[in-house]
Amino acid sequence: MRVLPVGEDALLVEVSSGEEAQALHAELLRRRAEGSLPVGEIVPAARTVLLDGLSDPARLAAELTARELPAVPPRAERTVEIPVRYDGPDLTEVAAHWGVSAREVARIHAGTAFRVAFCGFAPGFGYLTGLPSRYDVPRRPTPRTAVPSGSVALAGPYTGVYPRSSPGGWQLIGTTDLVLWDHARVPAALLSPGTRVRFVPVATPEPAP
Numbered sequence: 001m002r003v004l005p006v007g008e009d010a011l012l013v014e015v016s017s018g019e020e021a022q023a024l025h026a027e028l029l030r031r032r033a034e035g036s037l038p039v040g041e042i043v044p045a046a047r048t049v050l051l052d053g054l055s056d057p058a059r060l061a062a063e064l065t066a067r068e069l070p071a072v073p074p075r076a077e078r079t080v081e082i083p084v085r086y087d088g089p090d091l092t093e094v095a096a097h098w099g100v101s102a103r104e105v106a107r108i109h110a111g112t113a114f115r116v117a118f119c120g121f122a123p124g125f126g127y128l129t130g131l132p133s134r135y136d137v138p139r140r141p142t143p144r145t146a147v148p149s150g151s152v153a154l155a156g157p158y159t160g161v162y163p164r165s166s167p168g169g170w171q172l173i174g175t176t177d178l179v180l181w182d183h184a185r186v187p188a189a190l191l192s193p194g195t196r197v198r199f200v201p202v203a204t205p206e207p208a209p
Helices: 018-034 057-066 091-098 102-110
Strands: 002-006 010-014 041-044 048-052 079-084 114-119 126-129 144-147 151-155 158-161 166-168 171-175 196-201
Touching: 002 057, 010 057, 018 041, 018 048, 018 114, 041 114, 091 102, 091 171, 102 171, 102 196, 114 196
Parallel strands: 079 196
Antiparallel strands: 002 010, 010 048, 041 048, 114 126, 126 158, 144 166, 151 158, 151 171
16 A cells, blocks of 8 residues: 655555455545544545545554555445446447357346446546456547447446547447436436446347338
């Protein structure tokens, strides 16, 4: 673990894996909830956790470096089901990369229990982990200038759902009509770190005659 100062009242904690970052994030949230950690924001990322709004960052830095990392917590109880049509334009390429059929890609993906490791890139976008490392896929060599809202995509070890149309280089394997980000909803983001996610296949509509 490495603890770095960020400005006057924040710390960036670096760990060696996504699992350690998730465990540390869960422990820090627990301490804030019980009142033993006065902090404004706790923001997880792939292998870091940012703590902002600290009254005594030096003291906390010393405390964190003296402690062992907590054990990986049990999975969060909240589960979000995302209906998905496996109709993405990169489905065939992903199938070839995995060495299976397109139908098998859908079966493997829908049969995986995912967890939101962290959020970023765009409001409502969650980086979901759960697929074994043998299913990692590279980003596209040339990003698309516009990825449709609701696109279910893969890149590296992560699955994500584009909450709105934006440029992107992930491999698109499906589509959902579920709204990931709604500013009129509380909370606006459907996904948050620690949330479990399952993708539920739905039939792809037949083209009109």
